[in-house]
Amino acid sequence: MTCSLCERPHSAHGFCGMHLYRLRRFGSTDKPTGPSESERFWSRVKRGAGCWIYGSGAGYGRVKCRGRQESSHRVAWILTHGQIPDGLIVRHKCDNPPCVRPDHLLLGTYQDNTNDAKARRRIQAGASAPSAKLTEDQARLALALRSQGLTIQAIADLFGVCRATISHLCSGRNWRVLRETPAQMALSL
Numbered sequence: 098m099t100c101s102l103c104e105r106p107h108s109a110h111g112f113c114g115m116h117l118y119r120l121r122r123f124g125s126t127d128k129p130t131g132p133s134e135s136e137r138f139w140s141r142v143k144r145g146a147g148c149w150i151y152g153s154g155a156g157y158g159r160v161k162c163r164g165r166q167e168s169s170h171r172v173a174w175i176l177t178h179g180q181i182p183d184g185l186i187v188r189h190k191c192d193n194p195p196c197v198r199p200d201h202l203l204l205g206t207y208q209d210n211t212n213d214a215k216a217r218r219r220i221q222a223g224a225s226a227p228s229a230k231l232t233e234d235q236a237r238l239a240l241a242l243r244s245q246g247l248t249i250q251a252i253a254d255l256f257g258v259c260r261a262t263i264s265h266l267c268s269g270r271n272w273r274v275l276r277e278t279p280a281q282m283a284l285s286l
């Protein structure tokens with residue numbers, strides 16, 4: 098005879114030892130839940146008018162998130178927006194490593210981090226078509242990020258262009274050629 102809820106051997110009252118224990122201890126056979134990952138993380142954040150500091154505030158705090166060690170600012174981004182798209186990093190607008198305040202964080206590339214000014218100039222230069230504000234490479238990356246579920250606003254912020262530019266790109270009004278094979282484009286990144 099087994100438990101009525103699982104394959105474990107029957108103990109008493111139709112339940113196995115584990116389910117019986119939960120029922121007696123917690124009043125329910127459901128798996129007991131502690132505070133969520135998100136609640137635990139934010140409970141360790143000191144919130145102020147400026148930067149929000151995680152833990153002791155010494156450098157990039159390390160946090161266990163979804164089974165892996167992550168920097169606290171990356172965890173803050175993940176808990177706020179979801180997975181960090183492949184190939185991108187989370188940067189600080191405020192240049193303050195222990196800060197985890199969501200509106201002080203933005204996505205960027207490694208290149209941005211090492212050479213901010215150069216990256217900005219490249220974005221402004223854009224492609225040759227007058228309506229285009231993105232280079233071809235940026236347009237490809239933008240479409241790939243969109244297919245990974247990043248919002249249009251987040252992509253626009255990333256490249257420093259207006260929302261409409263990304264929205265037109267994704268709806269195929271500009272950059273029609275790229276749009277035809279987005280899956281292939283994503284693979285070639």
Ligand SMILES: [Zn+2]
Pocket residue numbers: 100101102103104105112113114115116
């Ligand atoms: Zn059971």
Ligand SMILES: [Zn+2]
Pocket residue numbers: 147148149191193196197198201
């Ligand atoms: Zn900050």
